[in-house]
Amino acid sequence: MIDFQLSPEQLAVRNAVRGWAKAHLTTARSVYEGQGASSGKWEDRFRSTQPIYAEAVKAGLIKAQIPKELGGAGGPLIEAALVVEEFYAVETSASLTILGTGLGLTPLIMAGSPAQHEKFFKPFLTGTGTPMASLVFSEPGGSANFAEKGAPGFQTIARMEGEQYVINGEKIWATNCSGWDDRGADIQCVLCRVVGSAPAEDVRGQTAIIIVTREDIAANDPSAYQVLYHPETIGHSAVNGPHLRFKELRVPKSNLLAPPGKGADVVEMTFTASAALVGAMGVGIMRQTFDRALIWAKAEKRGSQETMIQKQSVADLLIRIKTRCEATRALVWKAAHCFGRTRYGAELCYEAKIFGSESAVESVMDAINLVGVSAYSSKQPFGDLLNDAVVLPIFDGGNVGVRRRQIESIFASEGYDPWETTFGPNQ
Structure with a gap:
């Protein structure tokens, strides 16, 4: 059942x-x-x-x-x-x-x-204070192809010196990474390449994750960890995702979280789980959008004898928004249920991310068209909703540069069963 x-x-x-x-x-x-x-x-x-x-x-x-x-x-x-x-x-x-x-x-x-x-x-x-953690992945030169064979890989590198790793490089867009005071989150999981850990052409084999703590940063010279600037974004306008630089930052050897050759696997699994959650973000934005557009349509007449909800063109747009919201939620729940349980649960996570994020943008645009030019006013919520929604298809693994390519790889895998997550294997 x-x-x-x-x-x-x-x-x-x-x-x-x-x-x-x-x-x-x-x-x-x-x-x-x-x-x-x-x-x-x-x-x-x-x-x-x-x-x-x-x-x-x-x-x-x-x-x-x-x-x-x-x-x-x-x-x-x-x-x-x-x-x-x-x-x-x-x-x-x-x-x-x-x-x-x-x-x-x-x-x-x-x-x-x-x-x-x-x-x-x-x-x-502990339930006290305001501790923060950050996955420090993206780099200014782009990171979608970090594990591609023969590619240069991450430009953030670490080398072993005695009982320490020494980290150099620049990162950007990592939510929370600089902490509340620009001296680092309590924990940063930093993706980097460990020099000499694998042949130069094997960037995946070199990729590791090293933990950097606030205590590590405080133990170094202040120049070892610098926030270069905070990019100003069009939406999510109170989120921390700065451009930062590691310069000869030393951390204990025991901070190695995923050794070279394992870091890529760990971060890919991390971003598989988070893909479904971006789909849930899309559901939330669509809920806001529908609720606000429905209130408007039931209250406004715009010079007509009847409220806008009685206009078929308006009702059609509301139906599209609500349907996308319900369909995305069902896909998100299915993806969350299958994650880690089936061979192809990852596919549903990626599809939830793509469908949910793109549906959120389409739904806000439908609401703007439904309301008309009044939606262009800053007093209306739809501009803020659109600015927040447009990042969903391009962050947490962009739909074009990462997510669709991940699904393509699953489709191309030997023995792929497209309906196993729904009906079970070999059905």
Whole structure:
């Protein structure tokens, strides 16, 4: 029997997060947009959300991104999808900062040793402060082809010197990586190449993940870790994703999380799980879009004798938005259910990311066309929603440069069964 009903436990998670989001995220945009306008500093918008983040820590929303078996309170991927949707159905920037810590912790969850788990999870399990984690992946020159055979690979490199790794290179777009004060997140999982660990042409064999902590940065010369600037983006306007530079930054050998040859596998699995969650972000944005457009259509007459909801052209656009939202949620839930359970669960995660992210952009555009020129006013929410939505197809593995190519590779694999995730193997 197919049952899309949430379990009592899942429903409790959803309701608790929905209540928290309503209480703490509803006014977040007015907080950070007001701060950015008054100071003129981009990074101050991000820093103004720290009290919201602190409330998320107190509510256990950071601890919930670590599995129960590792001391946290987190459950399966479907629960994470429920959380993401409820966040994004209210607000995006402060939400992404909270969720970005979960992404930053995922390589540690997947690849960390028991000793590393005990050491590095500590600040995230106390329920106090505002600890942050970051997956430090992208580089200024582009990273979509980092593992391509014969390619130069990551330009951030590490070399062994005695009992230390010495890191050099530049990174950008890594959510939360510089922390609240530009001296680093509590944990940064840095993708790099380890010099001499594999033949020069084997960039995948050289790729590793090394943990960098705030304590490591503080133990180095201040020039070893520099934030060069904070890129100003058109949406998610209070998110930290700076351009930073490592210069002879030294960390203990014990900070090696994924050794050369394993780093690429770990980061690819990390981004497989996160793909489904980007689909859930799309669902949240579509929920916001539909709710606001429906309110408008039921209230506005625009010079007519009847409200706009009575116009077939308007109703048709609303139907398209609602249908995309429902279809994406079903795909996200299916992908979350299949992740790690079936051979081709990854395919559904990638498809959820592509379909959900592109549907979100299309849905906001439909709402703008539905409302007409009034939607162009900054007093309406649709411009902000569009600015937030347009990043979904291009971040967390761009749909063109990464996600569609990943699906293509699955399709081309020997013995691929296109319907195994639905009907089981060989059906």
